[in-house]
Amino acid sequence: MPTALPRLRADAAANRARILEVAREAFAAEGLDVPMTAIAHRAGLGVATLYRRFPTKEDLVAEAFTEQLDECAGLLDAALADPDPWRAFCWMVTQLCEMQARDRGFSAAFVTASQRTTEFGALRERAERGFAELVRRAQEAGGLRRDFHPADLSLILLANGGVRAGTAELTAAASRRLVAYLLQAFRADGAAPLPRPTAVPLDAALR
Amino acid sequence: MPTALPRLRADAAANRARILEVAREAFAAEGLDVPMTAIAHRAGLGVATLYRRFPTKEDLVAEAFTEQLDECAGLLDAALADPDPWRAFCWMVTQLCEMQARDRGFSAAFVTASQRTTEFGALRERAERGFAELVRRAQEAGGLRRDFHPADLSLILLANGGVRAGTAELTAAASRRLVAYLLQAFRADGAAPLPRPTAVPLDAALR
DNA sequence: GGTCAAGTGGAAGGCACCGTCCGCTTCCGC
DNA sequence: GCGGAAGCGGACGGTGCCTTCCACTTGACC
Numbered sequence: 507m508p509t510a511l512p513r514l515r516a517d518a519a520a521n522r523a524r525i526l527e528v529a530r531e532a533f534a535a536e537g538l539d540v541p542m543t544a545i546a547h548r549a550g551l552g553v554a555t556l557y558r559r560f561p562t563k564e565d566l567v568a569e570a571f572t573e574q575l576d577e578c579a580g581l582l583d584a585a586l587a588d589p590d591p592w593r594a595f596c597w598m599v600t601q602l603c604e605m606q607a608r609d610r611g612f613s614a615a616f617v618t619a620s621q622r623t624t625e626f627g628a629l630r631e632r633a634e635r636g637f638a639e640l641v642r643r644a645q646e647a648g649g650l651r652r653d654f655h656p657a658d659l660s661l662i663l664l665a666n667g668g669v670r671a672g673t674a675e676l677t678a679a680a681s682r683r684l685v686a687y688l689l690q691a692f693r694a695d696g697a698a699p700l701p702r703p704t705a706v707p708l709d710a711a712l713r
Numbered sequence: 714m715p716t717a718l719p720r721l722r723a724d725a726a727a728n729r730a731r732i733l734e735v736a737r738e739a740f741a742a743e744g745l746d747v748p749m750t751a752i753a754h755r756a757g758l759g760v761a762t763l764y765r766r767f768p769t770k771e772d773l774v775a776e777a778f779t780e781q782l783d784e785c786a787g788l789l790d791a792a793l794a795d796p797d798p799w800r801a802f803c804w805m806v807t808q809l810c811e812m813q814a815r816d817r818g819f820s821a822a823f824v825t826a827s828q829r830t831t832e833f834g835a836l837r838e839r840a841e842r843g844f845a846e847l848v849r850r851a852q853e854a855g856g857l858r859r860d861f862h863p864a865d866l867s868l869i870l871l872a873n874g875g876v877r878a879g880t881a882e883l884t885a886a887a888s889r890r891l892v893a894y895l896l897q898a899f900r901a902d903g904a905a906p907l908p909r910p911t912a913v914p915l916d917a918a919l920r
Numbered sequence: 921g922g923t924c925a926a927g928t929g930g931a932a933g934g935c936a937c938c939g940t941c942c943g944c945t946t947c948c949g950c
Numbered sequence: 951g952c953g954g955a956a957g958c959g960g961a962c963g964g965t966g967c968c969t970t971c972c973a974c975t976t977g978a979c980c
Contacts, residue, residue: 512956514956514957515955515956515957517957517958518956518957518958521957521958546959551958551959552958552959552960553959553960554957554958554959554960555957555958555959558956558957558958
């Protein structure tokens with residue numbers, strides 16, 4: 507932190523915290539297009555207060571999601587510590603996709619955030635290198651097919667991000683099934699059982 | 714068609730056609746959020762003219778995509794005519810995903826359209842039944858895994874719909890790779906080669 | 921060619937959102 | 951307590967969109 511900004515007044519600090527809490531909840535449930543006014547109101551505050559703490563919506567989004575980005579970093583460390591590379595790879599993909607499925611704002615926030623500060627950029631780069639290492643090991647061990655490319659992570663997240671069913675539960679289930687299919691496709695060999703199919707109506711399917 | 718609406722004046726008919734042409738192009742390239750004003754202007758017309766022909770944006774969208782819906786129906790018929798069920802299944806999935814990747818508005822339009830008239834609803838239902846038949850045959854023949862469910866079509870289209878890279882070409886390539894992975898996962902056995910990986914930056918990946 | 925419904929364009933209405941401004945209120949240090 | 955800075959809320963300006971309105975033009979038919 508470059509400049510030590512003056513401490514907030516007690517009530518202001520509490521409000522700020524409440525704003526973040528509400529924002530995280532709202533973004534997760536409804537995506538990033540929740541109006542600022544709505545967030546402020548749900549936090550029992552006026553819009554001005556919100557804008558005093560977070561000059562733009564982007565700032566709010568970035569701040570609201572730092573927690574999750576840290577969580578991602580943690581996941582990666584955990585995966586890299588696993589002695590079984592293929593299991594680590596599967597686990598990592600599963601966890602990431604689960605986070606994404608759980609939180610509608612996650613993907614969008616990731617983009618917003620990583621375009622903002624170099625801090626996020628660095629975090630992302632580190633994540634990419636870590637994942638590449640995970641891939642290398644899993645291929646070395648023979649679990650992961652040779653033609654899997656670390657950049658396929660983008661593909662996975664894009665595809666998984668597209669999965670949005672009616673309710674959160676449906677989305678989660680659909681995402682799990684997709685991940686199971688994908689991991690099956692990523693195996694160097696063999697086949698594995700799948701979770702039960704999720705009945706998403708075609709209507710809800712496309713969008 | 715319930716009532717034979719009066720023939721359009723020659724110029725009006727031409728304008729209507731040009732609107733549709735422009736709209737299809739715009740929706741495909743930029744998605745459904747192209748402003749009505751922009752479409753009218755690109756067709757060399759005022760907004761009012763557009764609204765005279767298509768009372769709401771939804772109407773325009775629906776009309777602009779009927780062609781593609783018919784194309785889908787055609788695909789299905791072709792697939793059902795193929796004597797090799799597994800090949801037919803793969804081909805159908807590939808074609809659908811390719812259409813979807815080529816046209817940014819496709820998915821959204823499908824939803825809009827199918828919620829409008831019973832005509833579209835019927836078309837969709839027929840498509841669902843046809844695809845289910847395709848699935849049944851492919852499983853019967855032993856190419857498709859037994860636990861694939863017809864509703865997985867939704868999952869496929871959702872996932873594929875999420876794939877959006879920078880350019881149209883990148884998107885198409887990414888989509889092809891995803892489809893290859895998925896078809897691999899759908900096989901009752903074995904493994905197959907993949908197209909080369911597409912380097913979508915993580916930034917672009919998420920959204 | 922003349923008539924007039926059909927067709928046309930641009931301006932304006934309505935709405936939802938982001939972000940700002942300004943007068944009032946509340947906490948904190950003395 | 952009390953003064954003043956920090957905090958606060960709601961109204962407001964700006965933008966971009968869908969859609970409507972209305973005065974003007976144009977093509978088809980007699």
